[in-house]
Amino acid sequence: MKSEINSAALIPQAAVLAVCGDVSAMTLWRWRYDPDLDFPAPRTIRGRLYWREQEVIAWLHARALADASAP
Numbered sequence: 001m002k003s004e005i006n007s008a009a010l011i012p013q014a015a016v017l018a019v020c021g022d023v024s025a026m027t028l029w030r031w032r033y034d035p036d037l038d039f040p041a042p043r044t045i046r047g048r049l050y051w052r053e054q055e056v057i058a059w060l061h062a063r064a065l066a067d068a069s070a071p
Contacts, residue, residue, distance in 0.1 A: 010043065010050040019056055037063075 017023055031039040040055035 009053040010045075011053045011056070013042075013049050013051075015053075016051050016056055019053075020060065 011019070013025070013028065017025065017028060020028070028039075031037050032042070038059070040051055040059055042049040042051050044050075
């Protein structure tokens with residue numbers, strides 16, 4: 001059964017790391033601060049970072065398409 005993505009769902013950093021292929025926190029930090037990558041901006045709630053799940057998934061799909069079309 002396919003899970004549904006709630007467009008308003010906020011996910012914490014740990015979930016973003018997992019969704020992005022178990023990358024490290026440092027990799028996520030690099031993605032956030034690299035203007036060429038255009039990684040979605042997080043929301044800060046009580047000092048913790050959260051991302052919209054739909055934005056992260058869309059970014060991953062866009063990166064996959066860009067990588068597939070690269071020479």
